Amino acid sequence: MELQVTFWGTRGSIPRPMVAAEYQKRLRAILNAAKPSDVGTPQAVNAFIEQGCRGALPTIYGGNTACVQVHENDGPSLLIDFGSGAREYASRVMQTQGPVSPEPFHVLMSHFHWDHIMGFPFFMPAYIPGNVIHIYSCHDNVEEAFRRQHGAPSFPVPFDVLGSEIHFHIIQPGQMHEINGFEVTPHELNHAGRAYGFRVERGGHSVVYASDAEHKPEMITQDYPYVDWVRQSDILIFDAQYSLAEATSVKEDWGHSSNVVGVELALMGDVKHLVFFHHEPLNDDIRLDQIVQEARRIEEIMRGSHGALRVSGAYDGLQLTLE
């Protein structure tokens, strides 16, 4: 059975659209890299693009905030976090299934910082009678958090006007919960106000969503409970917003980690695929590609007797398949 992970929003803190100057800079780099034969025919243009424009086309990470879907193809699905990427997800669902989803939505909430909840007022299925939404959280103020955002003075439409049926569920960290056919084990993460990650398992596959977590270097020992929680997971979605220097100095206690610490923890936990997430809004696509490349080098340096660890950067629209 295949399990898929679709990234609808991968940016941290605040949405980060590409501005005109950045777009033009990229276009300029691509045109400068092109040879006449690259653009001679439509087929040549396609090949030029597919091959990365001779290195001038970085990964396009996108700008929506946290929203990840773990699902079977046309099967059971879990959504994690209502960042601005949830609007894209809702659009896709309504295009493919119509305005009323035949299946309830099941959504895990890591915490309620703005970038993880801001997509809910623009989650169109919530407005449409007939839709059912189950929201799961380890925070007992989950309903209050959604109601507070969804009304004056922050938003024109009160929560009580929403036409869908919305249920809130409190779940417990450290316990396995059966949710829509998935085994979900929440884990508390070091983040202001507490965030929770989710280990999601189904059909022998395991995906760990662990955004918004600050792992201080002194925490990283063999008996760090996080290491057991992520152990041998197929995919670890990891918050690598800062450099290690930032995370241990000027941005210490801001609640995020680095690519170096991500590699260290993933190696200790025998993770198969480390996927960076919650990207720093100050970083452009070129810098984010560098962060991934540098992490691959750190992985080579630190691998030791561990098996090879695959390292990637999540981008809006990325879909990973576990077979």
Next chain:
Amino acid sequence: MAPEDTSSPRLAMSSEDFADCRLVSLSGSIDHTNSDDFIDKLGALAGDVTSGGGMVVNLTALDFITSAGLRGLLLAEGKVKDGGGRMVVCGLKGVVQEVFRISMFESLLTVAEGPNEAVGMISDAAAGAYKG
């Protein structure tokens, strides 16, 4: 003053004072098995550095360092600064230099090429004593 040996498994550590500069030399590896010990020992050496002087940490013979080791350097620098001194790291090469670059610690700590340059950044007296 004769060098003092404060080594631990996989990491050798020695220190020697030159005028108002303490030169700490490391060799081996700093990893998650010995980083706590390293932090304690380097912190102790940093704690009584002379005000107005400083400490040089020579990494020329260090083969490997983790995030916890880098944090140990940062904590030691804080102690030296608290005592009115200055800390300089030198001798970055190979893997250690790569880890410094990728983690961006090169911009966080004061880095010199080798011990001669680093000791000279502490004081003229220290440079003179080191060259002997």
